[in-house]
Amino acid sequence: MDSYLQSVSDPSSHSSSPELYAPAVPHAAPTISPPGSADARGPTQTVPAACLACVLTDLVHYRADASPSSLKRAKHLKCDGSNPCSRCLSSTSECVYVASRRGYKGPRKGSAANPNKRHASDSPPSASGESCPMLLGAQVRTPAPSTMTTFNRTMSVPDASVPPFVTAPVNNSLQIFRTPYVNDANGAVVAVNGQMPRRSIPEQCIDAFYFYFYPGHPAVLPKAHIMNLAKERNIEHLLAAMRWVGSLYIQIGPARATFFEEMMRLLYAPDTPQDGFLVQAMVIAIIGLDGCRQNDKAREILANAEQIATALGLYTRAYATTHGCGNPRLEESWRRTWWDLFVVDGMIAGVHRQTNFLLYDILADAGLPCEEHEYLSGKIPRPMYLEDFDDQLFSGEDREFSSFAYRVASIRNLGRMMRLPGSGFSPEESVDKVESLLSNWRLHLPKSKRDCLNKDGQLDEMMFQAYMINHACTIILHQPLSQLDSSPARDVTACAPHRDVQSGDSFNLHTRHIIKAACEISKMVTYNVPITSHTHFFTCVLTLSSIVHLSKWAAVWFIADEEDLRQQIRLNIGALNKLSSVWKAAETAGGQVKGVAQEIYRSRKAQQTNPQFWEHCTSEQIMSSLSADENIMSEINLLPSAPESVMPPP
Structure with missing residues (x-):
């Protein structure tokens, strides 16, 4: 660690370049392409070992029939055994072979070396005999109880369907893919043989962490320096938290569950030092869990983080x-x-x-x-x-x-x-x-x-x-002292319980305060940045704003600024819709807000069928109100329930 501290203490070695925290490729958010299609150059031959990219692709294809026999067949499909294999060449995937140790009794006498097979020394052996965390039967040791609350392994983070063969890794390295490249002194990727290397899944998750999550919670060291520090001391628990949160922003399939298991295991491992780096890892985990609607687990880790931070004296000037x-x-x-x-x-x-x-x-x-x-x-x-x-x-x-x-x-x-x-x-x-x-x-x-x-x-x-x-x-x-009836939005409870506020004869000063604040929050959606680069807590602030907008829409039949109100409701629902591609909490809140908007619309339509409702209204007011309500709902209903993925910034 001394060499690292000496290098970063020199101001001349520092750089103000945004590449310290942004992805390696300028102007592009980290993404992962789906596995390539099968090679079409000819019939596939049976080979003694299949590369890892082919294994993962075929396992995905066989997820509907994840029986042991189907998984066994999947390991030897469509890989020709070359290095790289033809399938990886066609899909520009990195070709890495996983050696099978089943029935191994030592090298055969007089046999020639097979360049396509990996030696046993290439990766540490596991207790189960399989070193790849994606394969059926991989096991993980249950950590011994520590001074913190023991991790409940039955708890899982809500995610897209995770195939039943996904289990936690058996080692701490998480080297799912090999990476044939090097980094310079600042942590930047260096081209090898004139070509930029392909980033591995763990590295792309770290890139996503720094691109999306880090601007909202910039406490850990910048990327280049955290990577240099990782060479000097064990901060794998911190890197594991960064990888899991980064994985929420990109498409990586079943690897996300692996990263989550690894993070939780290391946070509660008895040999993990209870220091400032653990507090950093726990804060990252708290935010991620809260955004995934694992609120109880987030509060549990928050209590542990508070205890450790205060015991360390992290709040003192001397620390x-x-x-x-x-x-x-x-x-x-x-x-x-x-x-x-x-x-x-x-x-x-x-x-x-x-x-x-x-x-x-x-x-x-x-x-x-x-x-x-x-x-x-x-x-x-x-x-x-x-x-x-x-x-x-x-x-x-x-x-x-x-x-x-x-x-x-x-x-x-x-x-x-x-x-x-x-x-x-x-x-x-x-x-x-x-x-x-x-x-x-x-x-x-x-x-x-x-x-x-x-x-x-x-x-x-x-x-x-x-x-x-x-x-x-x-x-x-x-809000408690306002006169804006909150009962129409009683079903919006994704972030907090409903607060009952009774209506009044006219809007008082407190009502004007909350209406103005709700409008200011809606304006914050319009900043020209990826909405997912904001802190996850923006979800709940948007929900607060939406409750005020919906209550006003339900309470006031003829609104002078109805066009503005319509756009503010639409902005909030659209922002929650975008955030739902990353955060489960936003998906739930957005669905509740949209459902309440539809309920208010139906209530207004029912009232409008009563002739007495229009008794003191002009024809212009009638047409304006009907048209405004129709426009609000038509625009809201056109919004999709949730986007399929996080789009990279322009």
Whole structure:
């Protein structure tokens, strides 16, 4: 590890290039192509060993009849035994052979070496005799109980149909495919013989993690540095969490279940050190599990992460210096780890309303994170602290705080709101105090932070989340005291239980607050970035916004801004639809919002058949209302239930 720390401590070795966290191929999101079709150059000969690409393809073809006899036949279909085989040549797949050890009694005397067979020393043997985790019969050892809660292996993450022959890997390497290429000192891929190599599935998952997930939760080291660190010490549990979350964004089939099993096994392995890297892995797992609607397991790991982080003193000013080994980037990573855990704890408490934001009550003095471009370049300034942020208006010092710091400040306001008597259901004077905090946060933003774009015109994901949290706090704070009847949206419970709000004779100030916040959330959908690159918690904030929109549509028959309302409902459902390609929570929420919209439409249609309903209306109002309702539902019904895959960004 000393060699790595020495190399990254030198500022001259740092690079501000976005390739540190983006996929290796510029302007393209990581994707995986399906296995190629069968070779058409002639009849397939029976060979003693089939390559791994052919094995996986044929196993998929035989998933409807996954009997032992069919799997046995599948291992020897359509592979001619060449290296590379003709089938891999036609599909541009990497050709790797898996040696079978069945009945092996040592080398035959006088036999010539077969170049198509892999020697036993090429990969470590497994307890079951099969080293490939995709083959039937692969076994995994059950980890011994640790100081944390034991992982329940019967729990599984919702996913596309996983064939019954998929099991967890037997080793920690997850080297599903060999990779005939090398990396340079910065972790970039180097061409071999003038050709760029094909990325393996684990590597593409890491690329997807950095492209999609990392901008929303940038706590771990940038890609090049985490890979260098992995050569010096065992952080396989962290890499396993990154691989699994990255796999949610791309099409990899049954390998996703393998990555999930490996992550959970390593998080709870007795020999996994309980250090800052484990906290980072657990935070990644928490977000992924919460997005996959495994809320109970996410809360269980969150409790463990909070216990480990506080026991380590991750929240203290000294932790980053003591455990940063003189490396400014690693010190910054530790500060980010604490504050990202802090934000995740607050978001889960706020959107699900089932936890109490435990970390809010800890007197943390860890330094506030710097700007993203400073972290990536390694030019990290002296950290500032919460007291600096709180005193900035009165100290007279002109200080520039990072977007991450404003994100932390925004989630702190959520914590203050949750500490009100009755968890938000408090008298109006208490609500006014929290509203002052929310308004002051917005009013005192510097000019550079008054939108979600950075100086280069690119989306600032940290400010995006800061605004998102602020708008969500406004809805959570004011909704109980508003006069907008919430009963029409009672079935939208994907993120949190229904909150019963009674209607009033007219809209009061609290109602105007939540309507404005809901509109601002809908506008956030329009940023020209892949919607799946936002944090998963945007799903629940969109759901909050949708509840307000639907309640307004149900309560008001003649809406002056009905065209805007229609577009906002359509934006929210479309965004949830896109997010559902990655997150099960978004699929559930989107389905509920769409179902409530259809129910409200049917109710409005039934009311409109009563002549007394139109008694005081002009013909223009009648035609306008009927046309608007028809347009809303026709546009919503045209939206698909869920996209088939995540499309790469333009």
